[in-house]
Amino acid sequence: MKKLRLWFNCMQTYLFPKLEEALGQLSPKEEKFVQIVELCELEKHLDGYQWQGQGRKRSSRLNLVKAFIAKAVWNLPTTEALIDQIKAAPTLRRLCGWETTAEVPDRSTFSRAFAQFSEGNLPQNIHKALIENNLRDQIIGHASIDSTAIEGREKPEPSNEPSSQTPKEPKKRGRPRKDQPRPEPEPKRLDLQSARSLEENIMDLPTACNVGSKRNSKGHKESWIGFKLHISSTDFDLPLCAILTSASLHDSQVAIPLMQMTAQRTPATLYDLMDAAYDAPQIADFSRALGHCPIIDPNPRRSKNPRLLDPHEKERFKERSSVERVNSNLKDNWGGRFVRVKGATKVACHLMFGILAMSADKLIALLA
Secondary structure, three states: OHHHHHHHHHHHHHHHHHHHHHHOOOOHHHHHHHHHHHHHOHHHHOOOOOOOOOOOOOOOHHHHHHHHHHHHHOOOOOHHHHHHHHHHOHHHHHHHOOOOHHHOOOHHHHHHHHHHHHHOOHHHHHHHHHHHHHHOOOOEEEEEEEEEEEEOOOOOOOOOOOOOOOOOOOOOOOOOOOOOOOOOOOOOHHHHHOOOOHHHHHHHOOOOOEEEEEEOOOOOEEEEEEEEEEEEEOOOOOEEEEEEEEOOOOHHHHHHHHHHHHHHHOOOEEEEEEOHHHOOHHHHHHHHHOOOEEEEOOOOOOOOOOOOOOHHHHHHHHHHHHHHHHHHHHHHHOOOOOOOOOOHHHHHHHHHHHHHHHHHHHHHHHHO
C-alpha cells in the first residue's frame, strides 16, 4: 500500500498539472480514466501484441487497450458508440493516443484487436498483476464468493441430456449377486477438484452458452440464456478474481477454483464467505486446507436438522453482501449489461475489461 500511495501522490503532484497544461481542464470521468490506465501499467503486458516489423504496420495496441478501458469507464454499449465518443471528445481521443479523428481506427480494426486480446486473455492477465502487485502483502479479511447471470446474444447449445421421449434401459432391481462386482460410482467434480491444479480445474469447467436458472433474493425462479460470472471479492467491493462458465453450471462447482485463484493472488486471506448453494463438505474442507475459515450458510435441504451459524459467524456473514454489490456495480456502471459479442472467450474478455477498470477504481478510492 505504501507503493500505491506514493504513486497516487505523484499522479496528483506531477502528472495531472502537466496534462491540464497540455489538454485543458480534465473532467472527473477523464481524471478517473487517466488514473486507471496509469495504475494498470498496460505497456508491461503488450509485448506479444505490438507490431513486429513484418507486413503493414498495425494500429497501436496500446491505444486500443486504452479505448476498451474507456468503453468500460464510460459504460458504453457498443464499439460504434465508443468510436463516436472518442471522435467527439478531443481530450479523450488524445488521452487514448490519437491526435486527430482521422487516426482513430474503424470498427473492423477494433474487432480484430479485441479478438486478439480475447485469445491472449489480456484483461485477465492485467487484472491478475494489478491484484498481486497491490494486495499480495495485505491481509484480506473476507473473500466473498457468488455468481451473477450474464445474458448472451447467441443460440444456446443443445443439452446433452437424453430427452424424456428416449426410452431408457430398464435397471435390474435388487442387489447384485455376491459373485458379481458392484459398479463403482462415478467420482463427483468436487471430489476431483481438491486434488487437481487450478489450470486443470478451470479446463474442466463448461463454458458453452446455454440456459441457466436460479432463485433471486426474493425467492422467485429466474431463467436466462447465456453464461454465469463467478466472482470472489473483498470487504471493500474489489473483485479479486472471476471465472466465466456456462449458465447451467451449479455455483458450487466453481468454489474451489475461485479459492485456489484467490489464494495465489492474496495468500493472507482469513475467511471464505458463501451462501447456501456452496454448502458442501468438500468446499469447507478445501477452505480449511488453505488455512482459511469457511463460513457457509447452511442449506436446509442437506439434512432435516442443519447446523445453524453461530452469532459471531452471522455477524461476519453480513460482509458477504460485498460480492452482490460488485455484481450490480459491474452491470450498472462498468459495461456488464452490454454483452454484444459471441463466444465464451470474447464474453469473458468484455467482462474482464469492466472488472479491471472497476478494480483499479476501487484501489484508487482507498487512497482518496
